[in-house]
Amino acid sequence: MISKNIKLPPEHIYPVDDWRFIQKKFSPQYLAQDETVFAIANGYLGFRGNHEEGTPVVQRGTFINGFHEQWPIRYGESAYGFAQTGQTMLNVTDSKVIRLYVDDEPFYLPTADIKEYERVLDMRAGSLHREVIWETASGKRVSIRSTRIVSMEQRHVAAISYEVKVLNASAKLIVSSKLRCPTEKNDAEDNTVDPRKSPGVGPSVFVPQMNTIKDERVLLGHQIQTSGMTLACGVDHYIKTENTYSYAGECYEDSAKIVYTVHAEKGMPFEMTKYMVYHSSRNAPVDELCGRTERTLNSVKQAGFEELAENQQQFMDNFWARSDIEVSMYKDRRTQQCLRFNLFHILQASARVEGTGIGARGLTGDAYEGHYFWDTEIYLMPFLIYTSPKIAKNLLRFRYSLLDKARKRAKELNQKGALFPWRTITGDEASAFFAAGTAQYHINADIMYALRKYVEVTGDEEFLFEYGAEMLIETARFWADLGFYSHNGKDEFHIHGVTGPDEYTAIVNNNAFTNMMARENLRYASQSLQLLEKKRPEKFEALAIDTDLKKEEIEEWENAATKMYIPYDKEKGIHPQDDEFLKKEIWDFENTPLESYPLLLNFHPLVIYRFQVIKQADVVMAMFLLGHEFSKEQKKSNFDYYDPITTGDSSLSSCVYSILAFELGILDRAMELVRYTAWMDLADVGGNVKDGAHIAAMGGTWMAIVYGLAGLRDYGGKISFRPKKTPNAKAIRFRLTLRCKLLEVVIERDKVSYLLKKGDNLTIYHREEEVRLTKRQPSCTKELESANCN
Numbered sequence: 001m002i003s004k005n006i007k008l009p010p011e012h013i014y015p016v017d018d019w020r021f022i023q024k025k026f027s028p029q030y031l032a033q034d035e036t037v038f039a040i041a042n043g044y045l046g047f048r049g050n051h052e053e054g055t056p057v058v059q060r061g062t063f064i065n066g067f068h069e070q071w072p073i074r075y076g077e078s079a080y081g082f083a084q085t086g087q088t089m090l091n092v093t094d095s096k097v098i099r100l101y102v103d104d105e106p107f108y109l110p111t112a113d114i115k116e117y118e119r120v121l122d123m124r125a126g127s128l129h130r131e132v133i134w135e136t137a138s139g140k141r142v143s144i145r146s147t148r149i150v151s152m153e154q155r156h157v158a159a160i161s162y163e164v165k166v167l168n169a170s171a172k173l174i175v176s177s178k179l180r181c182p183t184e185k186n187d188a189e190d191n192t193v194d195p196r197k198s199p200g201v202g203p204s205v206f207v208p209q210m211n212t213i214k215d216e217r218v219l220l221g222h223q224i225q226t227s228g229m230t231l232a233c234g235v236d237h238y239i240k241t242e243n244t245y246s247y248a249g250e251c252y253e254d255s256a257k258i259v260y261t262v263h264a265e266k267g268m269p270f271e272m273t274k275y276m277v278y279h280s281s282r283n284a285p286v287d288e289l290c291g292r293t294e295r296t297l298n299s300v301k302q303a304g305f306e307e308l309a310e311n312q313q314q315f316m317d318n319f320w321a322r323s324d325i326e327v328s329m330y331k332d333r334r335t336q337q338c339l340r341f342n343l344f345h346i347l348q349a350s351a352r353v354e355g356t357g358i359g360a361r362g363l364t365g366d367a368y369e370g371h372y373f374w375d376t377e378i379y380l381m382p383f384l385i386y387t388s389p390k391i392a393k394n395l396l397r398f399r400y401s402l403l404d405k406a407r408k409r410a411k412e413l414n415q416k417g418a419l420f421p422w423r424t425i426t427g428d429e430a431s432a433f434f435a436a437g438t439a440q441y442h443i444n445a446d447i448m449y450a451l452r453k454y455v456e457v458t459g460d461e462e463f464l465f466e467y468g469a470e471m472l473i474e475t476a477r478f479w480a481d482l483g484f485y486s487h488n489g490k491d492e493f494h495i496h497g498v499t500g501p502d503e504y505t506a507i508v509n510n511n512a513f514t515n516m517m518a519r520e521n522l523r524y525a526s527q528s529l530q531l532l533e534k535k536r537p538e539k540f541e542a543l544a545i546d547t548d549l550k551k552e553e554i555e556e557w558e559n560a561a562t563k564m565y566i567p568y569d570k571e572k573g574i575h576p577q578d579d580e581f582l583k584k585e586i587w588d589f590e591n592t593p594l595e596s597y598p599l600l601l602n603f604h605p606l607v608i609y610r611f612q613v614i615k616q617a618d619v620v621m622a623m624f625l626l627g628h629e630f631s632k633e634q635k636k637s638n639f640d641y642y643d644p645i646t647t648g649d650s651s652l653s654s655c656v657y658s659i660l661a662f663e664l665g666i667l668d669r670a671m672e673l674v675r676y677t678a679w680m681d682l683a684d685v686g687g688n689v690k691d692g693a694h695i696a697a698m699g700g701t702w703m704a705i706v707y708g709l710a711g712l713r714d715y716g717g718k719i720s721f722r723p724k725k726t727p728n729a730k731a732i733r734f735r736l737t738l739r740c741k742l743l744e745v746v747i748e749r750d751k752v753s754y755l756l757k758k759g760d761n762l763t764i765y766h767r768e769e770e771v772r773l774t775k776r777q778p779s780c781t782k783e784l785e786s787a788n789c790n
């Protein structure tokens with residue numbers, strides 16, 4: 001993979017801390033990326049890390065997962081079956097803004113005389129803090145402290161605790177607390193062409209429906225022009241101060257504010273708590289949402305900020321107890337912070353996903369328009385299944401809720417069964433570029449792969465029978481219908497005209513990854529239905545009637561799986577990515593300067609498609625997901641072949657390569673690749689963190705540690721580890737939830753310990769050796785073999 005630039009955050013601005021990401025100096029050059037890095041969210045509601053004053057800003061961002069506008073996609077040249085409905089997650093009403101004036105002088109970070117500054121993303125507490133001491137032109141020293149929380153417990157709720165104190169004099173303060181519906185797309189002019197960024201939907205899609213003001217509470221209600229989605233956003237305030245003050249409010253269709261005028265005595269604080277509540281819906285009328293918003297505001301205001309913060313702390317303690325990766329390094333002091341940053345952001349993207357998926361950038365930015373991709377099932381699911389299985393289940397249920405749309409889509413494409421959309425919010429395909437979109441049929445198999453892992457790791461067979469089986473029937477049907485038997489003397493099952501994960505190669509025959517994953521999908525469908533018939537015959541019968549399933553169909557899936565053609569080049573000992581791949585010319589990497597990456601921003605797809613050049617793990621991905629189907633020699637040959645021709649232009653790539661490098665004992669390379677994935681956002685490896693956090697790479701970071709370094713393999717529900725010696729770390733500790741039991745794994749220099757922290761007994765494997773942990777004997781320690789041994 002092409003070398004990447006890892007520029008760690010400079011320590012004089014961002015000092016090292018294990019639990020907090022700290023900024024010690026306001027730094028305009030990092031403004032855009034800090035808006036992403038300091039974002040806080042709960043999976044339903046997310047705020048970019050914009051400063052309270054509202055300016056300076058690159059992108060103001062307040063997002064609600066799945067809250068979108070849609071429009072008919074207009075093609076210059078259309079064709080039958082093209083995706084029809086564009087969908088874009090909207091930047092919604094901004095409630096974060098609090099402007100401050102001291103003796104009428106506005107507080108504006110870039111020009112203010114800042115004496116002290118600290119901004120902290122507190123990953124242990126789940127909050128964002130800022131403390132500033134500002135000296136006004138007339139010499140008044142003003143302390144400004146804020147704490148921002150998006151509640152994990154109450155998904156509609158956020159709050160800011162804001163305190164101003166004039167330290168050395170008295171002064172007149174104006175504190176203006178605002179609410180504003182976005183009226184233009186982006187705050188800063190940005191004309192760069194980048195297909196990954198959201199094109200936006202224009203200013204006029206928020207149709208005002210309601211605005212009310214009462215005392216210190218304001219509420220705005222809107223409906224979205226075409227999608228018809230409804231939104232209510234309300235804010236209320238609580239003031240604590242011994243200073244005298246008054247307030248006045250204004251409320252219009254698209255904006256509102258409560259303005260406090262305070263006669264601040266020297267050293268006497270003015271404390272304001274701003275409660276912010278969002279309710280949204282696909283069908284409830286705005287006035288009903290406004291009613292809900294009022295009720296939520298009443299209860300959260302009554303409980304107070306402290307209770308909100310305590311609940312947040314409890315939630316976070318719980319999260320870290322089951323999800324943390326603790327590392328103790330010899331040298332690299334930032335690793336711990338970086339790992340926690342990644343895990344924290346996954347939590348922020350997923351904690352309260354209920355009835356939606358997870359957008360490619362979570363709720364930190366609108367790149368990829370808030371769409372849900374395979375990122376969720378393949379990159380995030382492993383972490384979620386092993387640490388928060390309830391969230392994993394919610395996500396799979398969400399896919400199930402889209403099954404009817406997937407059936408309809410398959411029909412549109414003249415196929416049987418169901419085809420899940422490559423990218424979507426509503427369940428309708430939103431990719432207007434079918435070659436790298438709809439043609440990625442592997443999405444079906446990816447979702448079924450995640451289903452299988454979920455069922456095997458949690459033991460939740462009920463879910464498999466209630467929801468999974470039906471999805472398996474329709475996806476297996478799809479594959480059986482999409483492929484065909486090629487009777488060129490061999491009787492093989494081929495799948496043509498598809499795109500695999502590598503988007504630098506499109507519409508090919510027999511993409512090895514797709515064929516292998518389809519085979520897995522077909523087999524799992526057949527096994528699961530047999531299990532269902534055996535264990536719950538009445539449910540099987542009912543499902544067979546509902547889906548018009550014939551027994552012969554199941555035989556047909558087995559047959560297709562058995563005959564599935566997997567490209568293999570005996571001479572080279574590798575799996576060609578597809579039928580034509582090896583015939584292409586190899587990209588001229590030597591004469592491609594680093595500035596030409598990512599290639600997708602500098603070369604027409606037709607140019608890229610002509611060469612052997614890879615955007616992201618494809619065959620190597622198959623070797624990770626279905627590793628048991630490759631020999632060690634094949635893995636080595638494939639890795640050696642594909643690594644040098646992979647650009648890693650997708651942030652989804654390096655983690656997968658690192659896992660294979662660990663497995664193959666190429667430890668230096670493995671560590672280098674882990675760094676690319678772990679530092680993706682904090683070191684801006686891809687150069688576009690400003691547009692949002694790379695949530696899949698964050699899940700990839702967890703995978704690189706747990707599947708890579710610790711060598712977890714879980715195919716078929718058999719949990720085994722092959723930990724590697726860690727040259728840079730004294731110890732690494734993580735926990736996994738397995739069928740409601742909690743296992744702790746600690747890898748030290750020469751040994752690994754397995755510890756059953758919760759549960760009666762658990763059987764795992766250390767390499768091939770069975771390890772039984774029980775209440776009486778909850779731990780077991782094993783020696784590690786030398787570095788290159790595996």
Ligand code: BGC
Pocket residue numbers: 360368373374375501503615616650651652696
């Ligand atoms: C990658 C896809 C991924 C998408 C969203 C693209 O650049 O090629 O695999 O699903 O980004 O993260």
